[in-house]
Amino acid sequence: MNRRKKIKQLLEAHAKKANAKLAPKSNKPKYISKADRAKLEAEAAQELVTPAE
Template sequence: MNRRKKGIQILKARVKKANAKLSTQTKPKYISKVQRARLDTTAIENDPVTAETQT
Protein backbone atom coordinates (compact mmCIF):
# COMPACT_ATOMS: atom_id res chain seq x y z
CA MET A 1 0.00 0.00 0.00
CA ASN A 2 1.51 3.32 -0.97
CA ARG A 3 1.85 6.27 1.37
CA ARG A 4 -0.91 8.37 -0.18
CA LYS A 5 -3.48 5.59 0.05
CA LYS A 6 -2.55 4.85 3.65
CA GLY A 7 -2.89 8.53 4.61
CA ILE A 8 -6.31 8.79 2.96
CA GLN A 9 -7.43 5.58 4.69
CA ILE A 10 -6.41 6.95 8.09
CA LEU A 11 -8.20 10.25 7.50
CA LYS A 12 -11.39 8.50 6.33
CA ALA A 13 -11.36 6.31 9.43
CA ARG A 14 -11.01 9.40 11.62
CA VAL A 15 -13.93 11.15 9.90
CA LYS A 16 -16.05 8.02 10.20
CA LYS A 17 -15.41 7.80 13.96
CA ALA A 18 -16.19 11.50 14.43
CA ASN A 19 -19.46 11.21 12.51
CA ALA A 20 -20.47 8.13 14.49
CA LYS A 21 -19.85 9.98 17.73
CA LEU A 22 -21.93 12.98 16.64
CA SER A 23 -24.86 11.00 15.29
CA THR A 24 -27.85 10.42 17.50
CA GLN A 25 -28.46 7.00 18.94
CA THR A 26 -31.44 5.28 17.35
CA LYS A 27 -30.77 1.93 18.94
CA PRO A 28 -32.69 1.35 22.19
CA LYS A 29 -30.70 0.79 25.35
CA TYR A 30 -30.10 -2.86 26.29
CA ILE A 31 -32.30 -4.26 29.07
CA SER A 32 -31.23 -7.53 30.66
CA LYS A 33 -33.54 -10.50 31.19
CA VAL A 34 -33.74 -9.88 34.93
CA GLN A 35 -34.70 -6.24 34.47
CA ARG A 36 -37.32 -7.17 31.85
CA ALA A 37 -38.81 -9.73 34.24
CA ARG A 38 -38.96 -7.12 37.01
CA LEU A 39 -40.64 -4.63 34.71
CA ASP A 40 -43.21 -7.24 33.65
CA THR A 41 -44.04 -8.19 37.24
CA THR A 42 -44.39 -4.57 38.35
CA ALA A 43 -46.59 -3.81 35.35
CA ILE A 44 -48.83 -6.76 36.19
CA GLU A 45 -49.05 -5.76 39.86
CA ASN A 46 -49.84 -2.13 39.03
CA ASP A 47 -52.55 -2.91 36.46
CA PRO A 48 -55.62 -4.24 38.34
CA VAL A 49 -57.58 -5.18 35.19
CA THR A 50 -55.03 -7.72 33.95
CA ALA A 51 -54.27 -8.93 37.48
CA GLU A 52 -57.92 -9.92 37.97
CA THR A 53 -58.12 -11.74 34.65
CA GLN A 54 -54.98 -13.77 35.36
CA THR A 55 -56.08 -15.05 38.78
Protein backbone atom coordinates in the same frame (compact mmCIF):
# COMPACT_ATOMS: atom_id res chain seq x y z
CA MET B 1 -0.16 -0.08 -0.21
CA ASN B 2 1.78 3.13 -0.57
CA ARG B 3 2.33 5.60 2.25
CA ARG B 4 -0.06 8.26 0.94
CA LYS B 5 -2.91 5.78 0.54
CA LYS B 6 -2.35 4.35 4.01
CA ILE B 7 -2.40 7.80 5.64
CA LYS B 8 -5.49 8.82 3.66
CA GLN B 9 -7.26 5.62 4.70
CA LEU B 10 -6.47 6.26 8.38
CA LEU B 11 -7.70 9.86 8.21
CA GLU B 12 -10.92 8.80 6.50
CA ALA B 13 -11.52 6.14 9.15
CA HIS B 14 -11.03 8.66 11.97
CA ALA B 15 -13.34 11.15 10.25
CA LYS B 16 -15.99 8.47 9.80
CA LYS B 17 -15.87 7.60 13.53
CA ALA B 18 -16.08 11.28 14.52
CA ASN B 19 -19.10 11.82 12.27
CA ALA B 20 -20.79 8.72 13.67
CA LYS B 21 -20.45 10.10 17.20
CA LEU B 22 -21.99 13.42 16.16
CA ALA B 23 -24.85 11.82 14.25
CA PRO B 24 -28.24 11.78 15.97
CA LYS B 25 -29.07 8.64 17.87
CA SER B 26 -31.63 6.27 16.45
CA ASN B 27 -35.02 5.73 18.06
CA LYS B 28 -34.09 2.14 18.80
CA PRO B 29 -34.79 1.40 22.49
CA LYS B 30 -31.86 0.57 24.74
CA TYR B 31 -31.30 -3.16 25.28
CA ILE B 32 -32.60 -4.52 28.60
CA SER B 33 -31.34 -7.92 29.68
CA LYS B 34 -33.73 -10.77 30.35
CA ALA B 35 -32.93 -10.70 34.08
CA ASP B 36 -33.63 -6.96 34.29
CA ARG B 37 -36.91 -7.39 32.40
CA ALA B 38 -37.96 -10.11 34.85
CA LYS B 39 -37.03 -7.89 37.80
CA LEU B 40 -39.04 -4.94 36.41
CA GLU B 41 -42.00 -7.20 35.74
CA ALA B 42 -41.85 -8.57 39.31
CA GLU B 43 -41.73 -5.03 40.74
CA ALA B 44 -44.71 -3.99 38.61
CA ALA B 45 -46.68 -7.04 39.76
CA GLN B 46 -45.79 -6.27 43.38
CA GLU B 47 -47.03 -2.67 42.99
CA LEU B 48 -50.34 -3.95 41.65
CA VAL B 49 -50.79 -6.21 44.66
CA THR B 50 -49.67 -3.72 47.36
CA PRO B 51 -52.19 -0.84 46.74
CA ALA B 52 -55.14 -3.28 46.85
CA GLU B 53 -54.55 -4.04 50.52
